Amino acid sequence: MDVRRATERHRGGEPEAGVESLHAFSFGPHYDPDNLRFGALIACNEERLAPGAGFDEHPHSHTEIVTWVAEGELTHRDSTGHETVVRPGDVQRLSSAAGVRHVERNDGRAPLTFVQMWLAPLRPGGDPSYEIVPGIADSTPYAVPDAGAMLHVRRLAAGERTAVPDGAYVYVHVVRGEVSLDGEELGPGDAARITDAKDLEAVGVTGAELLLWEMS
Template identity: 80%
Template sequence: MVVVMDVRRAGERYPGGDAESGIESWHAFSFGPHYDPGNLRFGAVIACNEERLAPGAGFDEHSHSHTEIVTWVIEGELTHRDSAGHETRVRPGDVQRLSSAAGVRHVERNDGSSPLTFLQMWLAPRNPGGVPSYEIIPGIADSTPYAVPAAGAMLHVRRLAAGERTAVPDAAYVYVHVVHGQVALAGQALGPGDAARITGTPGLQALAEAPAELLMWEMGA
C-alpha cells in the first residue's frame, strides 16, 4: 500500500478569535468565515483549533450538537461548565470529551492568572442525535489509547524522548498533530502546530528529533 501524507504547517492555519477580548484562534480546517470546500474534514476530524486565551478571557455560553469534542490543554488551565451540570478544570495531560449529541451548551474560560493554550478537536459522529455526555481523564499516561466510539476513532498520546520512535497506527485515516518538539515522519520534519493527514500507513514510524508530544487520531473508513 502506498503511503499518502498531506503535511499542513502551523503557519498555514486560518486565523480567528477576537484580539480585543484576549482570544487568538488558529483553525486547521475550514471554519466559520474561513470557508474552504477542499478542507472540510479528514476521516472523522472536522476541526482542529488551537485556542489561546489571555487571563480572564473565554468563550461565553454557546451551543453544540452532533459533534464529539475532545480538548487537550497545552499550557495553563481551562475552566469548563456545561448545561448538563459539569464544572471542571482541565490541565495539561488531561483528556476532556464532550459528546454534544442532540444539543448541549457550555462555557470555556481562562480563570487563571497565566495564559492558556489548548487544542480542541471536533469529530463527526457516525450517527447523529442521542444524549449528551461528558468525560475527563486526568493525566492520561503515555501510550494509553483513548477511544471515541461514536466517531469510530481512537486517540493515541505519545511523549517521546529525543531519538525515540513511535509506530503510527495502521488505519484507513491517521491524523498526527505535533504539540511540542520536533519529529521526522516519512521524510518530513514536523514542529509544533504542524500536522500530517495520512492514509495507507503499514509500518510507518515517527522519530523524535527533540523531546516531543504527539496526538495521533486513528480512524476507520
C-alpha cells in the same frame, strides 16, 4: 501523506479580547470546500486565551469534542451540570449529541493554550455525555467509539521512536517539539494527514508531544 504547516492555519478569534484561534480546517468565515474534514475529524483548533478571557456560553450538536491542554488551566461548564478544570495531561470529551451548551474560560493567572478537536459522529442524535480522564499515561489509547476513532498520546524524548497506528485515516498533530515522520520534519502546530497508513514511525528530533488520531 499530506503535511499542513502551522503557518497555513486560518487565524480567528478576537485578539483584542485575549482570544487567538488557529484553525486547521474550514471554520466559520474561513470557508474552504476542499478542507472540510479528514476521516471523522472536522476541526483541529489551537486556542490561546489570556487570563480572564474565554468563550461565553454557546451551543453544539452532533459533534464529539475532544480537548487537550498544552499549558495553563481550562475551566469548563456545560448545560448538563458539569463544571471542571482541565489541566495539561488531561483528556476531556464532550459528546454534544442532540444538543448541549457550554462555557470555556481561562480563570487562571497564566496564559492558556489548548488544542480542541471536533469529530463527526457515526450517528446523529442521542443524549449529551461528558468525560474527563486526568493525567492520561503515555501511549494509553483513548477511544471515541461514537466517531469510530482512537486518540493516541505520545511524549517522545529526542531520538525516541513510536509506531504510527495503521489505519484508513491517521491524523498526526505536533503539540510541542519536533519530530521526523516518513522523511518530513514537523514542528509545533504542524500536522500530517495520512491515508491508508501502514508501518510508519515518528522519531523525536527533540523532546516532543504528539496527538495521533486513528480513524476508520
